[in-house]
Every structure is written in structure tokens, then in C-alpha cells.
Amino acid sequence: MKKILIINGHPSLNSLNSALAESYFKGAKESGADVELINIGELNFNPNLQNGYQKRMDWEPDLQHAWESIEKAEHLVWVHPVWWGGFPAIMKGFIDRVFLPGVAFQYRKNSVWWDKYLKGKTARIITTLDQPQWYYRLFYGNPSINQLKKSILAFCGIKRVKTTFIEFVKKSDLNQRKKWIQKIYTLGIKQK
Numbered sequence: 363m364k365k366i367l368i369i370n371g372h373p374s375l376n377s378l379n380s381a382l383a384e385s386y387f388k389g390a391k392e393s394g395a396d397v398e399l400i401n402i403g404e405l406n407f408n409p410n411l412q413n414g415y416q417k418r419m420d421w422e423p424d425l426q427h428a429w430e431s432i433e434k435a436e437h438l439v440w441v442h443p444v445w446w447g448g449f450p451a452i453m454k455g456f457i458d459r460v461f462l463p464g465v466a467f468q469y470r471k472n473s474v475w476w477d478k479y480l481k482g483k484t485a486r487i488i489t490t491l492d493q494p495q496w497y498y499r500l501f502y503g504n505p506s507i508n509q510l511k512k513s514i515l516a517f518c519g520i521k522r523v524k525t526t527f528i529e530f531v532k533k534s535d536l537n538q539r540k541k542w543i544q545k546i547y548t549l550g551i552k553q554k
Contacts, residue, residue, distance in 0.1 A: 364553050366390050366397040367435035369428075371442030371453030373403035378531060378539060382488055383441040385543045389550020397550075398431055402456045409455020415463055429460055437553065438485040438520070440510060443531075444498065447505045449489075457514060466518040478519030485515050485523040488546060495527040 368387055372379035383399055390397040405424040412419060421429070432438065442449040463469055468477045487510055491498055498504060511523045526549065528542050 364390075364395045364437060365435050366395050366437045366439060366553060367431050368397065368399045368439040368441065369456075370399065370401045370403075371440060371449050371456070372401075373450055373452045375401060375403065377443070378528070378542070379441050379443050379490055381539075381543055382490075382528065382546045383439075385547040386439055386441070386488070386550035389547040390553055391550075393551045393553060395553055398435075400428055400431065402452050405456070407456070407459060409452055409459065411455075411458040418462075419459070421459070425456075425460055428456070429465065432460070432480075436483055438483060438515075439488065440485065441488045442506070442510075443490045444492075444506050447502055448509065449506050461514060461518060476517075478517070480515070481519035483520045485511075485520050486549070487511060487523060487525045488528065488549075489525070490528045490531050492532040493530065495529045498527075498529075 368383050368390075370380055370383035372383075374380065380401065383401070387397055387399045405422075405428065407422040407425050408419070442453055448454070460466070466479055468479065470476060487507060489506060507525055511525070515523055526546070528546075534542075
């Protein structure tokens, strides 16, 4: 049984992103996967890494549980909107607080290299855009995808990362949103 963790980075549960995360959850559950959903907006934690890496902040219970779930998962599914080219502040704060040296990676002493502690896992990024994906890629260079895929996940050892774009959300109607929700449900069934 595949262990899947879905991380919803939208701060509101009343959002398309939350509906997409729930849809993936239902599809994966129906297919027999061991699946968990974390809605970052519901967690109780300080998103500000107040001391940087100089002094470790203790994790709140919600962050401790989130990290244990990340460690157990074989496949991570990140769902987030693109706001100002990146992801919501609460998602960035979650990553800052959880993906720490000594936890998700470790710098080697007197070296430019580091150890990656999340090797062997796979991931999928599901992101919503208010513009066509080609425009986001061509004019902006896919900044949120590059940050999550390369600067965070690959840095910590997760190399196999697929991306699904839900694009031009602001021009969508209820019918289109239902199609997107079904598409993500099917991804959940396939556990990709």
C-alpha cells in the first residue's frame, strides 16, 4: 500500500485548491493508498523562522506531526495557488519551519556539499494559475515550480517530481472547475 501525503498550501479551506486536494485524497483513498491530507491553513504554528538557522525553534505539535507524516510518505502531493509568482506566505512559512538542516538535509562540515535526507520519495505539484501556463513559464520562468521542485524538494533528495497546472482559473466557470476536480481525482486513483 503506497503512503501518500497531500499538503494543501492554500490558507482557505473554501478554495479551488482545497477542493483539488480533497479530490486527490478521495481518488487515492479509493485506489487503496494509505493517504493523509494536511491543510497548512489549519495548522497552529508560527510561520516565521525567527532566528534563521542560528538558533533552532522548537516545533509546535502540528509541525511535529507534519514532519512525521512527510518522513513516512513515499509520495508527496503539493497543492497551491500561484500568488505574485510564488506560493502563499503560510506555505513558505511551513517550508521554512519544517525543511531544516539536520532534518530534511544536512550541510557537510568544511564542504560545499550536503546530505539529502528525503531520497527515494516522489512528488507531484498541483498548482493553480490565473494565466495560461505558457505565459507563466515564458515570461516569468515558472518561479513557484522551480522553487519547490529544484530549490526545496530536489535539494532534500526528491528528484522525481511531476507538475500539473490548472490554468486560467479567473476565467473558469463551475463546469470547468468540475472537470479540473475530476482530473485531479483521476490522478489520485493512479497515485501519480
